[in-house]
Amino acid sequence: MNIKDNIEKIPGGLMVVPLLLGATLNTIDQLHIPFVMNMLKALGTAPTEDGFYEFLRIGGFSQELFKDGALVLIALFLFCVGSQMNLKVGGIALKKGLLLTSSKYLGGLAVGMAFGFFFDPWHGFLGLSTLAIIAGMTNSNSGMFAALTGQYGNRSDVGGLSILAINDGPFLTLVAMGMLGTAFPVIAFVAVLLPLGIGMLLGNLDPKIREFLKPGESLTIPFFAFALGAGMNLANFFNPDVLAGGLALAILTFTVTAALGILAFKMFGEKSYIAPIAEASTAGNAAATPAAILAAAGVAVSSGAMTASEYALMESIVPIATAQISISTITTAILCPIGVIIMDKYQRRRGIDGTLDIIEKPKKTKTKEVIEN
Template identity: 65%
Template sequence: MKIKKAIDKVPGGLMVVPLLAGAFLNTIDQLHIPFIMNMLKSLGVSATDAGYYEFFKIGGFSQALFKDGALTLCALFLFCAGSQMNLRVGGAALKKGVILTTSKYAAGVIVGITWGLLSDPVNGFLGLSTLAIIAAMTNGNGGMFAALTGQYGNRSDVGATAVLSLNDGPFFTLMALGMMGANFPLIAFIAVLLPIMLGMLLGNLDGDIREFLSAGESLVIPFFAFALGAGMNLSVFFNPEVLGAGVALALMTVILSGGAMALAFKIFREKSVIAPWAEASTAGNAVATPAAIAAAATVAAGSGLMSTADALVYQNLATVATAQISIAAISTSLLVPVAVILADKYQRRKGIDGRVELAVSKEKKAKNSVPVVEDVQA
């Protein structure tokens, strides 16, 4: 039936399609349609506290996987993603990776904080929160980056992927919110970082483990996406304000984070700017960040470092922010390839071929050059 190929045709489809499928089924579940509830009751499903029968709350393995497993599956994804962070990268790739990661993060944090100060950090202009902006703008689509730099960039551009994978997951967003005054306990940071660090440690100690865990980086995505969707109502995605906010978030991510990374490349004398524009996207796995932040807020409230009211704000934000980031992930998947093609055409007119490695310094060129001696006859 070519289901996988059909999903792959959708931008960010591996994340977005299961998410929408989960939201669609949960929407039907929450309608409490009588004949569906009667069927579930006849099968022996237990009633909820409100007296309804829901197929997402049938208990056992099914509920654990499809309804309640989002955070566990997300942690497994972070573990597998961490194992692919290769610390053995070349100098040029390391330099580019650090520049891209730092400048993309700085752009996301600055825009997020500014947006919150000028409007409101929870429900700002266009309904965008600081949480949604930082989560979307600081986490790029690694697969798209590798594909675009592989076609239009050079080896060190592609190699920067190893460093860029550090921004996978909610840790950087959590750190930014902490800098803004959100009082998350240290254990909340450790809880988010630990799966990534353990995966990174094992993956760098043993290449066979890295290869073994590589499949989990993509295999787990549709499962935690579906579980996230199973906690959402499909009407959220068709809310004009959420849709408009998601598209605006995509444009901000491409233009502002891409521009910041391109500027940083110029400052550090990198001629080709293919890599910055290839990284100017929102990753599909960023969709899981609001749920992870909400879980961290629950931990903070339980330890007394955050009020229950403040924790509830993050929990209420999670659904809307997840929908907005989902729309941004789809939109940037369409916009970023166009941006890279335009950047490639522009710099080719300037005589710069992004596929050629231009990291050789003038000093090295001078050392490697052979002086030409003219043959002068007496």
């Protein structure tokens, strides 16, 4: 049936399709259709606290995996992602990775700070929140970056992915939220990021462990995506603010991070700008970041570093932020390849082949002007 191939034709499909499927089933659940509830009751399903019957809350392994398993699955995902962060990176690749990671992070942080200054940081312009902006702008689609730089870039561009992998997951977003005044104690960072750190340690100590955990990077995505969707309502996606906010986030991500990446490359003498455009995207797994931040907030509440009202406010924006980031993922997955193709054509007209590891300046030819008397 080629189900997987068809899903992967959709930008960010492994994340977006299961998320939408989970949201669809949860939306049906929340309608509390009498026929469905009577069928579940007849099967012996236990009612919820509100007295309803929902097929995503039938208990057992099914509920743990499809409804309540998002945080555990995200933790496993972070563990596997950490194992693939190779610290042995070549010099030029290291430089490019640092330039791309820092420019993307600082750009997302700057936009998030400016947004929080001019608008309500929780439910601001177009329904965007500072959390959605920073999570969406500072996480890039590693798979698409590898594909685009592999075709249009050179080896050092692709090698920069080893550093770019740092922006996978909630780490940089957690740091940014802490800088913006959100109270996260040290234990909140440790509790959320420990799987990532242990995975990184084991993956660098033993290449066989890295190879063993590599499938987990992609294998866990559809599972935690479905569980995230199972906590959402499709009404979120049809909310005009969510749709407009997601598109605005995509445009900000693509334009700001691409421009800053190109500027950083130009300042450090790089002639090809394929990589900065290839990373100007929102990662599909960035949709999991708001839930991870909420988990850290839960630790902060238990330690007294955050109030229950602040936690409730953050909890209220997580479904909206997740939906907006999903929209940004799809949109930037379309914008980045188009941008890379345009940049490649532009560079080739100037004599720059982005696939070469050493970029030489186009040779200038002098012409003699002959003046006839």
